[in-house]
Amino acid sequence: MKHMTANPNAADRILTTSKRAAGRGTAQQLMRRPAVAHLRDTLTRYGQRLGNQFAAAITYFLVLALVPILMFAFSALGFFLEIVRPDLMTAATEQISAMGGSAAVVDMLQQFLSGWRGVGIVAIISALYTAQGFIGNLKDAVRSQLSDDGVQKDEDGFVPRVVNNTITLLVILVGAGLAVSLSIVSTSLRSVIVAWLELPGWMDPVFQLVPIVVMAATFWLLLFLVFTLLPSAPIPVGTKRKGSLVGAIVLAIIVQFATILIDMFSGSPSAALFGPVIAIMLSLNIVARIILMVAAWMGTAGDDSMFHTVATAPAPADDPRIGPAEDRPTETIGALITASALIGLTLIGFNRYQSRTDSASGRR
Known part of the structure; x- marks a missing residue:
């Protein structure tokens, strides 16, 4: 009788063990898929090559560059007001x-307009300084993600480095200005085209996708252009084209998200400042991380399609500051999830504070 009652338990244990083994086998098969393995290698290289630290440095110099840009x-x-249209x-x-x-702020702005020559000279000098930090960190970060030899530093001389960084900055500024201009033009022409072609009203929401595209x-x-100018060695055109396309789609989504986020913050007087x-x-910061993530994807890719080949980076030397390679993707994903949770909690807090403020104002 004991033998007969033990058989079901043994069968259950065997079944459970089989399910676990099947689950591990499925997970291993999934991780061996070229696309998944490539993504794992991308996250590993991004963490090992100090992607978050480089992204923070790039963000710092970008924020610092806002002052000379405004000037x-x-x-x-x-x-324009003094020479072109006085x-x-x-x-x-x-x-x-x-x-x-205040009167002091108004006087300062008027002095900026009237003394545009001096303001422009100071702005150009300040922009050149911030540009060296921004482009220098961006170049080192991109080259570090692309190279198989660890973190890279720009070894060019002072004069060639300044000239190359300035030219690269001008190209990036022209490209960014073109992107913003085309987005504004396509947004403003959307309703005009719908009215001119006498399209039905339901076509207007469809045309909202045009500015994003x-x-x-x-x-x-x-x-x-960035991945053509910055790397020390040329990237295969196919890899560069695919990586740039994925990064461009993500950046377009991030811009739309940033617009919504700014509108949400602006709706609360307490958060408007x-x-x-x-x-x-x-x-x-997210844009900088995306650029470096794309560079890491390119650095771990081959010439063929990502669905047909998986390039494996050489095993890095043991470094106690870096930690195990298999832990870096988990840490990166965890950091992104934590940041998203903090953003969500911040928005919820601002909305609750605004609701309480509105309720208090209504009672008064």
Whole structure:
């Protein structure tokens, strides 16, 4: 009787063991798939080559570059109002005064417009300094993700490095300006085209995808240029084209998300001061991480399609600062999930605070 009652338990244990073995086999088969293995190698290289640290440095210099960019924008506006259309200077100063700021702020803005020459010179010098830090870190980061020899440093001389960084910055600025301009033009022409062609009203939401597609195309061209100028050795065209396309699609989605995030922050008076700045910094950091992730994808890819080959990077030397290679993808994904959770909690907190403020105002 004992033997007969033990058989079901033994059968259950055998069945459970078989299921576990089958599950492990399925997971191993999934991890051996070329696309999944390539993604795993990408995350591993991104972590080993200090991707997050480089992204933080790039974000810092990008935020630092906002000051000379704003100064140069005021200088260009002052040049336009004084040289090209001097008749609009009075209207511009009146518009600044009508903004409702303090007298000191209004006087400072008016001085920026009238002294556009000095402001422009200071902006150019400041931009050259920040450009060296931005392009230098971006170049080192991209080359480190692409190379099989670990973290790379720019070994060019001072003058060639400054010239190359400046040219690269100008190309990136032109590409970014083209992307923004095409997005604005395509957005403004959307309703005009629908009305001109006398299309039904339901076509207008369909045309909302046009600016996103145009932006993704310009981002693809921009990333293609970046991965042509920055690497020390040429990347295979097929790999560069595919990686730039994936990065461009993700960047276009990030831009739309940043726009929504800024609108959500701007809707709360308590978050209107720092909310847009936080959203911009977060978006810049995510953009830097995406660029480096694409570079890591290219560095672990071969000439063939990612679904047919898996390039394996050489095993790195043991470094206690880096830790086990198999732990880095998990840490990277965990950091992204944590950041997303913090963003969500922040938005929920701001919305609750705004609701309480509105309720208190209504009771008063």
